[in-house]
Amino acid sequence: MMSCSKATRLISEGQDRDLTATxxxxxxxxxxxxxxxxxxxxxxxxxxxxxxxxxxxxxxADGNDPEDADRP
Amino acid sequence: MPDHANAEAVDALFRNDAFVVDIRRQMLRFATLQLGNADLAEDAVQEALIGAMKNARSFARRAAFKTWVFAILKHKIADQLRARQRLVPVHRLLDDEQASDDEIMDSLFKRGGPWRREQRPQHWREPDEAMQDQHFWETFESCLEHLPGRQARAFMMREFVGLETAEICRELSITVTNLNVTLHRARLRLRECLENHWFAGDRRS
Incomplete structure (x- = not known):
């Protein structure tokens, strides 16, 4: 079976590309x-x-202007 | 690319904004400390600011922009140090970066690949609630700041700016495999940091 370090690597890659079916x-x-x-x-x-x-x-989309929100 | 015109526009914009003036001062202090040379520091800061402005629209929150611009700066400094590696003793920043790249896997996984018992991911309490809490975002920012420069920059290009892997590889001059490794380690570290400092604690620390 696949190791945990390899599994986490694939999970990470799954965020950046489509994993193959295998x-x-x-x-x-x-x-x-x-x-x-x-x-x-x-x-x-x-x-x-x-x-x-x-x-x-x-x-x-919430209409706030963050540029002004934290202006001192 | 009209680099000078661009630099002037960025410069003008930044002089008018107390927030960026403040960031610039912090960056200069940091870069001067790392490089030990005011001129090189000035160059690195300027380049980092210009680089950051390219994607400035991706950042609605100022804390996020600040973290981003520092990630780029650390990357520039590492490049600088690498370039003159033969002239000066290997610098601490570079040491740390390479060491932490190698060590993170050993610290999380046993030989052969299973999680170390004390490093196994724990249940995360109420992420939705955390997102409403200003203290959580301070923790998040600090976890990002503790990533090695290259990992932070790759992660932010991917998750903040939303670039595709091919674009990031071009920008950082690294291979896809290299980027995959870098992002994997960045995510492992961030996950661990968030868990230790927020999600797994009984109380926030």
Missing amino acids: ERARLSLHTMMCRSCRRFESQMNVLRTLARTFAGTDQG
Whole structure:
């Protein structure tokens, strides 16, 4: 079976490209049996949301002008 | 590219803005400390600011822009130090970067690849709630700042600016495999940092 370090590498790559069918199959076989990597996988999705929110690109539609928001 | 015109425009913009004047001063202090040369520091800061302005629109939050511009600066400084590696003793920044690149995998995984017991990912409490909390964002920023320069820059290009891998590879002059390794390590580190300093604690620390 695939190791955890390899599984996390594939999960990371899955954020940047489409994994092949074989990669997806091997990965889900691993995560099915490994709670740590299952958590890692869902936390990577959280991390992406956090990064986008931090950069502010998720908040563009709320009408606030961040340029002025924290002006002293 | 009309680099001079661009530089002047950026310069003018930055002089009018207390926020950027402040960032610039911090960057200069940091770069001078790392490079030990005021002129080289000035150049690195200027280049980093111009580089950062290219993607400035990707950043609605100022804290995010600041983290971004420092990631670029660290990258420029590392390049500078690499370029004169034979002239001066290998610099601490470069040492740290390479060492941390190698060590992160050993510190998280046992030989053969399983998680070390104490490093296994824990349950994260209420990410939605964290996002409403200003203290959380300070933690997030500080975790980003603790990434090695190259990892921080690659991660932010990917997740903040939203560039595709091919563009990032071109910009950083690295291979796709190299980028995959870099992003993997950046994500492992960030995940660990966020967990240790926020998500796994009973109370925020």
